[in-house]
Amino acid sequence: MKKKFSLIFAVAGLLFMAPGCTDLEEQVLDETLKANLSPDEAANGLLAPVYALLPNLFQHTTYFALNEITTDEAILPYRGGTDWGDNGIYLALHQHNTTATDPNVNSTWGTLSQSISRSITAINGLKNSTSATAALYAAEARGMRAYYNMIMLDMFGVAFLKDDPNAASVIIRGEEALKYIESELLAIEPVVQPKSVVGPGRLNQVAVWGLLARLNLNAAVYRNIYAPTFEFRAEDMDKVIQYTDKIIASGQAKLSPDYFSIFGNQNHSNQELIFAVDQRADLNGHNRLAYFSISGDQFPLAAFPAANGTDGPGITSDFYQSWVQAYGAVDPKRDPRFYQENMSVYSNAADTCVKDSDYKINRGILRGQQFGALRVNGAFLRCPDGRLKVGKLSYVTRNRADLPVSFGELVDFTTAGSNYNTGYRVAKYEFGSESNTGRNKGDADIVILRLADIYMMRAEAKLRKSNDAAGALADVNLVRASRTATTPPPALTAMNLDLLFRERGFEFYWEMLRRSDMIRFGKYEGKWTEKSNADVKKRIFPIPQTAIDGASNVPGYLKQNDGY
Known part of the structure; x- marks a missing residue:
């Protein structure tokens, strides 16, 4: 229903x-x-x-x-x-x-x-x-x-x-709030329906188990939010393992072979989703997560020459370098979670004419010169045969045709570091197919909880409870190996809390989990670009x-x- x-x-x-x-x-x-x-x-x-x-x-x-x-x-x-x-x-x-x-x-x-x-x-x-x-x-x-x-x-x-x-x-607050929320979720857990019946857009039994796992994983933080170090109790970690085990054993969610389909316009039926903001077409969803980071001169839809991005946030060079450090001499785009190329025109500049039906921008972390539909006076340019003309983009909409839409790694609050093209960008959620403005009519459900997080939470609980590095490594590698639509990332050979934190960043970037992750892993008071507080x-x-x-x-x- x-x-x-x-x-x-x-x-x-x-x-x-x-x-x-x-x-x-x-x-x-x-x-x-x-x-x-x-x-x-x-x-x-x-x-x-x-x-x-x-x-x-x-x-x-x-x-x-x-x-x-x-x-x-x-x-x-x-x-x-x-x-x-x-x-x-x-x-x-x-x-x-x-x-x-x-x-x-x-x-x-x-x-x-x-x-x-x-x-x-x-x-x-x-x-x-x-x-x-x-x-x-x-x-x-x-x-x-x-x-x-x-x-x-x-x-x-x-x-x-x-x-x-x-x-x-x-x-x-604190322990009292923690116990209250847990008791409420436990009270309704036998009554709500299975995910297989109601889907990910309503609170379902698997979602309740997932929220209980997330609650107990963060229990140490919620008990004493300002603590210099957090006490991760064995009984809390046991509960995390208990609920994640139940979800995995239920078979009501499956890891997606195609990573970016988890955030695609048809993702309501993607089996990895456990709980999500239902944004199917007739529910009047928004497209803000897809438009927020990409350039104002990137127009992802051939049908709508007014639908563009907004040159919002980029990723910090600190976060990008975590990918570089993980892959060394290998370009991190080797990881199917980092990047998905959807059109050869982006690597073959000779392909300048594209059918409307074939036009699709790239996904993931976008670096360097961007190619796309060329727009003049509010209309897309066309090739002689009527196909869409695609080429190197520049900041025409900002009255800066001299400035290429070429995303560089460095971004900060200086004048130079704040320019429109600074910082690598993120196009993780697919641009809504009917978003005539770029802001509205998003199709993709917004992920609240998905199966990869269940495995990652279980891995973390294993590490925090008994330093079960082998068990945690198996869970993390299972998620990595599941992305078989392209060559999956190579298996890791070791696991500890720092590596797990890095892996959560790779798997869940842009999914609104980073702040709570940084707090729980003791990273939130650290230093990074433009932040020292x-x-x-x-x-x-x-x-x-x-x-x-x-x-x-x-x-x-x-x-x-x-x-x-």
Whole structure:
């Protein structure tokens, strides 16, 4: 069954129910209200809003920005001195100098708060439903409330305990929050349906096991976020192994032979996905993760000459060099996760005329001179036979035809390092096939949890519990060997925590896992391009000042995180 429920209920609720605490009232989702709704329609209308804001949460300026641009993977300079300046918020994110007024922090907090509120509304509304789906939907809503609280805990150090829509939330932290989220997931685990029944776009049993594994893997961090070193308890690692074993044994997910198909426009049916933001065409998804990094003069769709990139973040040279160090004299594009060439024109400059149906930009980490559809005065150039003319790109859209779209390794916050063509770029998610603007109509589901992470989490738990390097190595090599659509990367011969951290970077770059990985592996206070801040208080983000101000009539209710 698809996740696309009829959005027919006007849902209202407050996360902080004390009068005047904060402005979190829900908006009407759909004004096509019907009288005499059937019980099933009413149940659908209650559950749909629980999932509805996931695309907003996983946008480039919300969850992505906070979990990637703060790390050694992504950097977003003030491009050309004219683009992505945004009052310095992306420079501050990367340098760990974010403040409580940052709009990306505000938006992420607000989306999570609203989603928790919608979950509570659904849980309570379904109590009296006579629909046959009521128990299942209530379990999903309860599980999603736990998931949103898990993200709150990870990013802001707090979770919200609340069942009665008319009562105030209780703010919990640390061990208490950890136990609460775990108990909620365990409570719904027997009720939610298998992934084989509902697919990856709804909370399913395998996804619950995966979230429990992720929660326990990070338990040491959540118990004491500012600890100089983390205590990874054997019982936590046992749980990680228990839940990852269950997922693998269930057979409900399979590793994908083609790495980039995991992030392709048809990935809803890719068996590696366990839990994802459902973005199939009729669900009005966004294309922001595909457009964010590539150049404004890269136009990936022959049908839409207005659909381009935006010259957003590049990868740091620090992250790129981790690939170079791993492969030595061999170009890292040898690894099928690094790069996928889709057209010979990129290596054979004589191929300048391409059928529209054959035109497809490359994927992965993009380096050097870029080739693509040539555009003049808003229209693509055509060869005499009508085919698309493809050639070397330059920054025509920036009025810099003299500047080639040739991505260099070095990128920083200097004037030269902030130019439009600085930094290698990432085109991991496939550009939406119907995205007429480049920003909208994304087709690819956004990955929240996939099977490769299950194996990697199990490997990490084995290392942290008993230094089982052989067991961890087997899990990591199994993932590497699975990418058989092209020549898979060679098997590793040794494994330790540093190598596993590097391998997670190769496997999961641009998937919004880097910040939590860096914190857990003790890397987040390190130095990399344009970042030297070693303050452990920056492991979590500030609570937005607007939220604190909104709760000001309840003294001490919402306290700012340390260090802000």
